[in-house]
Amino acid sequence: MPARSKARAMARPRRRPTAPARVATPPSKGRRVFMVTGGVTKFAKAHPAMDFRLMVKRAYDYALKGIPNLSADRIDGSRISYFSDHFARQLKAASMVQDYLGLNPKGSVRIEWGGATGGECFQAAYEAVASGRMDVCLAAGFETMSRVATWKGNEFIALASDTNFDFPLGGFYTGYYALMVVRHIYEYLRLRKFADVKDEREAQRLAIAEGSRIMSLVSVKNHVNALHNPYAQYPKRLTVEDVLRSEMISYPLTREQICTMSDGAAVAVLCDAERAKEFTDRPVRIIGVGTGTDTMRLADRPFGKVPLLPHERSRDYEDLPYPGVHSFRAGRAAGIEAYRHAGITNPIRELDFLELHDAYASSEIQTYEDLGLCRYGEGYSFVERGDPFLKGIDYGFPVPRAGKIPVNPSGGLIACGHPVGATGLMQGVFAFWQLQETIGKHFGDPTLQLSKPKRGAIHSHAGTGSSVTVSILERGFP
Amino acid sequence: MKARPPTFTKFREVQAELDRSGAALFRDADGVESLVIRYPYSIQYIHSYAEDTPFFLGLAEGRLRGSKCRRVKCGFVYATPRGHCMVCGSPTEWVDLPDHGRLHSWTTCHFGSEAFLKETPYNLGLVEFSGVGSLLLVRLKDAVESDLFVGMPVEARFSPNPTYSITDVWFVPSR
Ligand SMILES: [Zn+2]
Numbered sequence: 001m002p003a004r005s006k007a008r009a010m011a012r013p014r015r016r017p018t019a020p021a022r023v024a025t026p027p028s029k030g031r032r033v034f035m036v037t038g039g040v041t042k043f044a045k046a047h048p049a050m051d052f053r054l055m056v057k058r059a060y061d062y063a064l065k066g067i068p069n070l071s072a073d074r075i076d077g078s079r080i081s082y083f084s085d086h087f088a089r090q091l092k093a094a095s096m097v098q099d100y101l102g103l104n105p106k107g108s109v110r111i112e113w114g115g116a117t118g119g120e121c122f123q124a125a126y127e128a129v130a131s132g133r134m135d136v137c138l139a140a141g142f143e144t145m146s147r148v149a150t151w152k153g154n155e156f157i158a159l160a161s162d163t164n165f166d167f168p169l170g171g172f173y174t175g176y177y178a179l180m181v182v183r184h185i186y187e188y189l190r191l192r193k194f195a196d197v198k199d200e201r202e203a204q205r206l207a208i209a210e211g212s213r214i215m216s217l218v219s220v221k222n223h224v225n226a227l228h229n230p231y232a233q234y235p236k237r238l239t240v241e242d243v244l245r246s247e248m249i250s251y252p253l254t255r256e257q258i259c260t261m262s263d264g265a266a267v268a269v270l271c272d273a274e275r276a277k278e279f280t281d282r283p284v285r286i287i288g289v290g291t292g293t294d295t296m297r298l299a300d301r302p303f304g305k306v307p308l309l310p311h312e313r314s315r316d317y318e319d320l321p322y323p324g325v326h327s328f329r330a331g332r333a334a335g336i337e338a339y340r341h342a343g344i345t346n347p348i349r350e351l352d353f354l355e356l357h358d359a360y361a362s363s364e365i366q367t368y369e370d371l372g373l374c375r376y377g378e379g380y381s382f383v384e385r386g387d388p389f390l391k392g393i394d395y396g397f398p399v400p401r402a403g404k405i406p407v408n409p410s411g412g413l414i415a416c417g418h419p420v421g422a423t424g425l426m427q428g429v430f431a432f433w434q435l436q437e438t439i440g441k442h443f444g445d446p447t448l449q450l451s452k453p454k455r456g457a458i459h460s461h462a463g464t465g466s467s468v469t470v471s472i473l474e475r476g477f478p
Numbered sequence: 479m480k481a482r483p484p485t486f487t488k489f490r491e492v493q494a495e496l497d498r499s500g501a502a503l504f505r506d507a508d509g510v511e512s513l514v515i516r517y518p519y520s521i522q523y524i525h526s527y528a529e530d531t532p533f534f535l536g537l538a539e540g541r542l543r544g545s546k547c548r549r550v551k552c553g554f555v556y557a558t559p560r561g562h563c564m565v566c567g568s569p570t571e572w573v574d575l576p577d578h579g580r581l582h583s584w585t586t587c588h589f590g591s592e593a594f595l596k597e598t599p600y601n602l603g604l605v606e607f608s609g610v611g612s613l614l615l616v617r618l619k620d621a622v623e624s625d626l627f628v629g630m631p632v633e634a635r636f637s638p639n640p641t642y643s644i645t646d647v648w649f650v651p652s653r
Binding site for chain 1: 489492493504506508510511512514517519525527530556557558560564582583584585586587588589590591592593594595597600602603604611612613614615616617623627628629643644645
């Protein structure tokens, strides 16, 4: 075998290596794709009166109701997502959804990609339309996590870590994220803000206390935003002290800094330009898609160089071993691909908001940096300045630069819940309503509606950052 | 079996009833009733460690083994072993890891998944070794939350009664 492959390699014509050209026009990823409608069920701890088929059906009917000339016969096929066969305890559950919606014998594929399942489903539907395989594609996702007790559910989720080396040590995702944020705090608070403290333990405790306080600001933001989102599972007014005093789950992460398991479903309908015009005068165009990956085990993450976004310079990160366990290289890679596709060179200037995968308050802060909303190391000050907060909402503390770039205006996973297979699609629907300026109509409360947003991003994240998707949506009407 | 199991309006009470009798009715705020049953599931897997086998046999002998890329120009050393090099794709060979390292990061878990709840609180640590390019995730013992810090010197301990699991090794603060 080696000899043969060598011969084949030799036979291939040698191409002179060329420097990658500076991209003037974004790379084509096929036909233009639009989102024309969506629907979400209210996420809840449990929906005993609805199984997964009925939940999807409710979200689907809501989506179709919005468009008079869109009926099942106009849909060419579907992409259906759920994360765990353990939770469903029903293999081919996606087939049952297709069946219940009456979409047989049209084409369909089940999508699974850990925590990023919903985001991946959105992009699978994008690909079906962009490639020309379908003109109209339904993306539908769900999860029914209430079917097992919470700690069994944690076990199912932890089976998405290496079962030889990681799971038997405690099998606990909050533990993995705690390991990551302790290092993130060490890199960026201990070594910078508390660089002058001589005693090592003392310096690290101070840094963790500071990091915990700032993570709590994120938790307050997302819970308070959700007060105006009727779909959210845990809307509430909290103080930083409430968050810090809530139960310690894995040091330093407390219960209020962590999303919970949910039952829920969400759908999005994607189509080509011609159909979009026919269905709605307020379409939203998907202008960028990106995905990235990293090692399954945290322990295997490299200590290399930061892949740069267009607005960054290598001198920004001269001594930063990357990604280590402090940052998500998969998120960075997904961002680079999606921004390049969308022609975005400076996300903070060119995006108006993000719906970002805040499974943990810590990972929301880490992701600001991965997606270039601020430099690596600036995530904590980015929160303190107030950039990701909404303008005009009382959070109980000053947010000087609120509205600069709202992150999780919906309340995110921390406050909306995280029915894994639906979550990334829920983000798609909330972003779609933002860009359509129909939040008031769908939420029955206009508070969270941003003023004339042009472009937003959705970000879906799996494992300990082992796969991530980023999609960029843009207002597609004058 | 009764024709109708007892009805509850709190899902928590439904769960308690399932533990008692195996069936319950849940009535939601709209008056919709759903029949809920207990539905157990257990399985024994026949799990092979396959190419990772020497690592687990090593633990049982009190040896901590990593892997080293055989390609001389690469030579990457992994603390968590793997059969092939992630950097260059070449096969790896087994090498002994130092039994002393430092904490790259750590946490104390006050909860865990169901299988580990009874062991809480427990500490997890990512250990770095000098001359080794990747980390090893382990349990940290003989230390409480307030003892631990990034950079802390730690050393390996091995179970005298191996169960052929990653838990056959753990680390403690170096004396
Ligand atoms: Zn190698």
